Amino acid sequence: MKQALIIGASSAIAKALIEELEQQQVEVTSVSRSQLERSPHYLVDYDDEAINEWVKELNGQRFDYIYICNGVLHGQGVAPEKSLSAFNEQQFSEVIRANTLVPMLWLKHTPVLVPRNEPSVVTIFSARVGSISDNRLGGWYSYRASKAALNMLVKTASVEVRRTHKQAKFVLFHPGTTDTPLSKPFQKNVPEHKLFTPAFVAQRLRELTLETQDLPECGYFDWDKSAIQF
Numbered sequence: 001m002k003q004a005l006i007i008g009a010s011s012a013i014a015k016a017l018i019e020e021l022e023q024q025q026v027e028v029t030s031v032s033r034s035q036l037e038r039s040p041h042y043l044v045d046y047d048d049e050a051i052n053e054w055v056k057e058l059n060g061q062r063f064d065y066i067y068i069c070n071g072v073l074h075g076q077g078v079a080p081e082k083s084l085s086a087f088n089e090q091q092f093s094e095v096i097r098a099n100t101l102v103p104m105l106w107l108k109h110t111p112v113l114v115p116r117n118e119p120s121v122v123t124i125f126s127a128r129v130g131s132i133s134d135n136r137l138g139g140w141y142s143y144r145a146s147k148a149a150l151n152m153l154v155k156t157a158s159v160e161v162r163r164t165h166k167q168a169k170f171v172l173f174h175p176g177t178t179d180t181p182l183s184k185p186f187q188k189n190v191p192e193h194k195l196f197t198p199a200f201v202a203q204r205l206r207e208l209t210l211e212t213q214d215l216p217e218c219g220y221f222d223w224d225k226s227a228i229q230f
């Protein structure tokens with residue numbers, strides 16, 4: 001059986017993805033800060049030491065697919081900035097930590113988490129607003145910057161990991177506006193047919209990532225499989 005590791009598994013999209021993968025007979029290991037009614041599931045604090053420890057305890061287990069789903073857009077003391085004057089240090093640090101640093105703390109273990117001589121796909125949830133060339137609207141400074149930095153870190157990691165793991169592929173994924181707690185406050189102006197369910201997006205993501213041969217070494221993709229310019 002193929003093996004998948006889902007990090008940030010309490011995300012609404014991640015939960016739908018777990019179901020989608022299990023229906024395809026993929027065995028899923030999940031990791032989150034919160035408990036989920038499933039197994040195998042692990043509670044891990046997202047700091048360097050806890051992640052190192054958890055990876056060490058895996059004892060060489062490898063995953064054909066990894067999905068890193070973490071991301072915040074709003075929350076206590078965090079709201080996407082509408083203007084420069086709304087930018088502040090604390091908010092920027094929190095968003096960068098959740099959206100960029102935490103995924104990178106996992107990504108650094110890729111060489112021991114994916115098989116060396118077999119195909120694998122590592123998917124990291126990004127967002128279209130992380131595209132520098134696509135930025136026409138402005139605003140959302142911290143979220144945009146956190147995803148743009150994430151894109152660069154993933155691209156850089158892909159270059160290094162593929163020197164030793166020639167069949168490893170990397171996907172930066174934009175789910176489209178999806179009905180989850182993350183997008184709730186921003187759904188007002190989204191036409192109904194453009195607001196996706198987590199199940200719909202999970203199906204698209206499964207179709208994109210389970211067949212590895214057509215994927216580039218490191219691609220940035222929309223939910224409909226079209227490429228996004230970095």
Ligand SMILES: NC(=O)c1ccc[n+]([C@@H]2O[C@H](COP(=O)([O-])OP(=O)(O)OC[C@H]3O[C@@H](n4cnc5c(N)ncnc54)[C@H](OP(=O)(O)O)[C@@H]3O)[C@@H](O)[C@H]2O)c1
Nearest residue numbers: 008009010011012013032033070071098125177178180182
């Ligand atoms: N929904 C959308 O419209 C949309 C659009 C574009 C991109 N995305 C991206 O899709 C991904 C999944 O989002 P979602 O919509 O499914 O959101 P969600 O249901 O709100 O899930 C939040 C995710 O972020 C993690 N998280 C929350 N606070 C965190 C913190 N302080 N530090 C580290 N991780 C934290 C959670 O991990 P735990 O399981 O550990 O709690 C969970 O994986 C995110 O990367 C988001 O940026 C979503």
